Amino acid sequence: MHDLPQQLANGLILGAMYGLIAIGYTMVYGIVQLINFAHGEIFMIGGFGALTAWLLLPDGTSLLLALPLMLLMAMASSVLVGVGAERFAYRPLRGAPRLAPLITAIGLSIALQQAIWAFYPDATKARPFPRFSGGSIDVGPFSVQRGEIFLIIAAPVCMVALGLFVSKTRTGRAMQATSQDPDTAKLMGINTDRIIVTAFAIGAAFAAIASIAHGLKYGQVDFKMGFIAGLKAFTAAVLGGIGNIYGAMIGGLVLGLTEAMAIAYIENVPGMELFGGGAWKDVWAFVVLILVLLLRPQGLLGERVTDRA
C-alpha cells in the first residue's frame, strides 16, 4: 500500500476534471431539468478551441504565455456552442414533453462530434496538444506532473468562485430562485430566459477549463473525447446529487477515487483477483453509483425534492 498517496492523488486529479465537467450538467439540470447530453461535446470543442489558439500563435511561443489566450479561445468556443445550443435547440422545446429535449441533446451531441470530425483540419485522428516540458515535481509522497498543475489550481479556484457567485451576487441568487420555482421567480421580476442562458454559459466555461486541463495532462485532443468524459461527468453529477454544484465536484472526486482505487487495490483483495485492474474500473464506478442511489436516491448532496407540477 506504499503507493496509496500517489494513487489518491491520481484519483483526485482525475476526479477534479470530471467535477469541472459535471458542473455543466448539474447547473443546467438544476434550472431547466434538462440532461444536456451535448455537454461532453461542448467540452471537446473547448479543447479544439484551445488547440486553434495555439496553432495560430507563432512557433516557439512559450506555453505559459499562450495559456491565457488558449483559455480565452476555449471558453469563447465552448460558450458560443453552449449558448447556441440553448437558443436554437432547447429553447424552442421548452414546453415540450421531457423526452423531446433529451433526444435533441443526444442528436446535437452526434452532430457536433461529426462537425468537428468533418470540418476541423486533420481531426479525423487524435491531434497532439502542446505540453509543458520537464519532469514531474515531487511534493512529499506525491509526484505531480507539470501538465496537472493547471488543473490543481483551476479546480478549487473555479469552485470557490462559482460558490461565491451563486450565493453572493444578484444573478446568482436569481439562479437559485429560478431553480426553486421558475414561475414565482418570473413573477418576482427575474428574467428567467437570461438566467437559463447564464447557466449554460457558466457550464460551458467550466467545460472549457476542463478541456485545457485534459489537453495538458494527456497531450492530445480528439473528436470523440467528449463522449466518455461526458458520460463520466454525468455520472459524477448524479452521484453527487444532480442540481447541486458542490455535489457535482464531490461526485467527480468520488468517481475518480473509485476508479483509481479499483485499478490499484481490488485485485489484492483475496478472492477478487479477477475483478481488479483497469478492465473493471468502470464496473466499480457504477457499483458505487448504484449503491449511493439505493441508499440516497437524491445523490450525496442532493435535496429530496417533490416533483413540480
Next chain:
Amino acid sequence: MRHRSLLVLTTAVTAGALTLSACGSRDDSGNGGGDGNTTVVIGVDAPLTGKLSALGQGIKNSAELAMKTANKNKEVEGVTFKMVALDDVSQPGTGQQNANKIIDNDDAIAGIGPLNSNVAPPMQKAFDNAGMALVSPANTAPELTQGKDWRTGDLKRPFDTYFRTSTTDAIQGPYAAQYMYEEKKLKKVFVIDDKKTYGAGLAGTFKEAFEKLGGEIVGTDHVNPDDTDFSAIATKVSNSDAEFVYYGGEYPAGAPLSDQIKKAGAKIPVVGGDALYSGEYIKLAKDNSEGDFASSVGAPLETLDTAKQFMKDYEAAGYDTPYEAYGGYSYDSAWAVIQAVKAVVEDNDGKLPEDMKEARAAVVKALQDVSFEGVSGKVAFDEYGDTTNKQLSLYEVKDGAHEPVATGEYKG
C-alpha cells in the same frame, strides 16, 4: 418521483452506452480507372477515419497504387481494376456492412482488408458465404487462419476464402520476448493489454514465450482502448520492479500509456506489436516514446530492394498520408489479387468468366497458388491462407523515428 425515475433510467442507459461507443461514418471513393474491356472492382475495407486512420489510409493508398500500376502496365490484358474503399471505423458491425456492400457490387471480384483483427470474423463469414476472396494486409490474430484451437496445435482453417500477407501474433509476441530477454537482458515485465482480439492475443503469446524463456511477469493489467487516463496503472507500473512494459494494443491508447508511465517515474521501455509501429505513436507520446520498441511483420521496407520501387511510386503518386506499417502488405495483397485474376484470365481464353460467381470462385482458387516477389519479399500462401514469409523486425524509437534494430525469422 417521475423525474427521479427518468434520471435513474437515463443513468442505467448511460452505463450501457459506456461499453458501446459506436459512431458510424462512411467514405466512399473510387478511382483508379483507365481503359480496358472489363472493369473489375476490388473492395478495400479499413478504418479511413478515427483514431487508427493513419494505418487505414496507408492501406487504402497502397492498394490503390497497386491497381493503378497494374492498369498502367496492362498487367492483365483486357481487365481494368477499380478500387472501392469503405471505412469501417474499426467497428466489426461496420466491417460486416462494408463486406456486404462489396459482395453486392456486381463488378467486385475480391476484397482487401480489414486492419483490425476483431473486425475480420464477421467479414470472413460474409465473404465465405459469397465464395469471394478476402485478403488482409494487417490481421495478425492466429485464430483467423488456424482456427480457435491453434494454441494446442490443432490447426484447422476456418475459411478457405481468407488469406493474409502479414505474419501472426503467434510468432510476433514470442519474437519480441526473445529479443528483450536474450539481447536486452531484461527479465521482469509488466504486461498490459486492451482486451481486444489483437491486443489480448498478442499479450498472451508474449507472456507465454517470456515465461518459457525464464522471465518473470511482475504484473498484469488491462485498459479500455478508448481511455486516455492511465495514471493509476502508470503508478502501479512504477511501483513494481518491472524492467520493461509489454503492451498488447494499438497506438491511440499505447502512446498516452507510454507517456504516463514515463511521467509516473518509471523510465523503462514500452514494447508492443505492429500496431505501435506508427509515426502517430511518436507524435502523441513525444519525447517519452524515446527508447520504446515495436515489432512489426516482415523486414523493414527501407532495407528491401523490392520495396524501393514501391516507395518511389508511392511518393510520386503524391498521397498526403504516409504508407505506414501496412502499406507494403496492402500493396502485396492487392497485387496477389491482381495476379490471381491474371491466372484466371489466362486459363479462360483471355477473359474473365461471364458469371461473376464463377469468376470469384476461380480467383479464390488461383490465390492459393499465387507466388511472386512482392514489396515485402516473396508472397505466397500456405495451406491455412497465411503468408509463407515469416520475417519479423523490431524497431526502437530513436530521435523521434522508428529505427530497425533486429530482423529475422522467429525460431522457437
